[in-house]
Amino acid sequence: MSSHSFQRNFVFSDFMIADHAALHALDDLEDLFNWSSFEQPLKRLYPSNTGRPSHPLLMLFRILLLQHLHAISSDVQMEKMLARDLLFRKFCGLAADQQPPSHDTISRFRRKLAAAGLWQDLLETINAQLSAHHIIIKEGQVSIMDATIVQAHQAHGKSKDTEAGWCVKKNSQGKSDSTYGYKLHSNCDEDGFILRQHVTAGNVYDGNKREDLLTGEEVQLYADSVYDSKDGRAELERRAIDNRVQRKGARYKKLTQVDHDWNKEVGVTRAIIEHQFAEYKERYGLRRTRFLGLTMNACHAGLAAIAHNMKKGLRFFQRFGLPEPVIAG
Numbered sequence: 001m002s003s004h005s006f007q008r009n010f011v012f013s014d015f016m017i018a019d020h021a022a023l024h025a026l027d028d029l030e031d032l033f034n035w036s037s038f039e040q041p042l043k044r045l046y047p048s049n050t051g052r053p054s055h056p057l058l059m060l061f062r063i064l065l066l067q068h069l070h071a072i073s074s075d076v077q078m079e080k081m082l083a084r085d086l087l088f089r090k091f092c093g094l095a096a097d098q099q100p101p102s103h104d105t106i107s108r109f110r111r112k113l114a115a116a117g118l119w120q121d122l123l124e125t126i127n128a129q130l131s132a133h134h135i136i137i138k139e140g141q142v143s144i145m146d147a148t149i150v151q152a153h154q155a156h157g158k159s160k161d162t163e164a165g166w167c168v169k170k171n172s173q174g175k176s177d178s179t180y181g182y183k184l185h186s187n188c189d190e191d192g193f194i195l196r197q198h199v200t201a202g203n204v205y206d207g208n209k210r211e212d213l214l215t216g217e218e219v220q221l222y223a224d225s226v227y228d229s230k231d232g233r234a235e236l237e238r239r240a241i242d243n244r245v246q247r248k249g250a251r252y253k254k255l256t257q258v259d260h261d262w263n264k265e266v267g268v269t270r271a272i273i274e275h276q277f278a279e280y281k282e283r284y285g286l287r288r289t290r291f292l293g294l295t296m297n298a299c300h301a302g303l304a305a306i307a308h309n310m311k312k313g314l315r316f317f318q319r320f321g322l323p324e325p326v327i328a329g
Contacts, residue, residue: 026091029310032317033129041121045112055101060109061122062092063101068307073285075103114295119302126309127195135316136193143195143218144270145187145227147206148277150199150297151288152181163294165201182289182297184280186305187213188273193312194305199298207232220244222270225263246270280304 035058042057063078066088072078082088082100094100101109113119130136152164168178183204187196196213206226214221221227221241225248236243246263249255255263280286284304289297 023087023090025087028318029314030091032314033126037125037129038122041118041125045116045118055105056093059092060101060106063106064110064303065307065310066091068284068303069311071283071285073290075106078106079103110299111296114299119299119306123194123302123306123309126306127193130193130309130313135313136189138217141215141218142190142220142222143187143215144189144222144273145185145210145213146224146270146273147183147185147209149179149202150182150184150286150301151179153289154292155180161289161292163201165203167202182294184286184301185209185213186273186276187215188276190269190272191312192272192276193309194276197302197305199294199301201294211235222266224270244269276308279308284308
């Protein structure tokens, strides 16, 4: 089947539904973004005219966003919500007499999105629009990077997720804790917008992802001491990036009081990304994995980043309004 372009084809029965403020809860999200700009990258999922889903690709993308924004982890539950929730149907462009996509269709679309790594392009598209509206500020951009562990749901036995890995970290009591799972490496700005993101097995060293997370536009980098190295300092100097990385002690080189004061000062700003990780885990279900394999979990975390930035951008929009955009999204 060929995929249809996204549009709202309301039928007569739609106009019989009594209006209510609850039906407009997503209107601001609708107004904030140029949604048609997402259709072009989505079309790359189906390069030919065969094998496409019967529902518009943008509708399916909106469905995945709703799952993250409303913490609906089950595709079966999402299908039911689309069948009975008028707000969801309106946001996804489902007419009153139209059947929602099945849970199998939603699942297949997510797998396609994951295999193509398309969530990265969609995140960049959204960030470009937020930047055009001066919600994400590029001038004098600050990068704050860190990593957090997402525990693998399947850590033992025949169903073990073999693409995950063990991570050993010290807890608040100074004891070592081992967690089997994936490591989510992120770079956010001072307002908490996710700029770059990578997912690896849990045994990948945080500092190895520093170069991948840099945007190329930052003037300062804040990070904890795991990102501190001789080569790293040289690279930041070469890029003319102000080094605000916490300092690392060693057996034969103890930290001075100046170093401790520096780390404390840097830690105030660096804590911003910890708040984003807390939100990931509380609101987007990223304490434990939902899927098997690196590709699917990277996509799941990527969609969480997209939903996170959309929601945060919406709060800025509702609080401050928007100037005219400089460029299209």
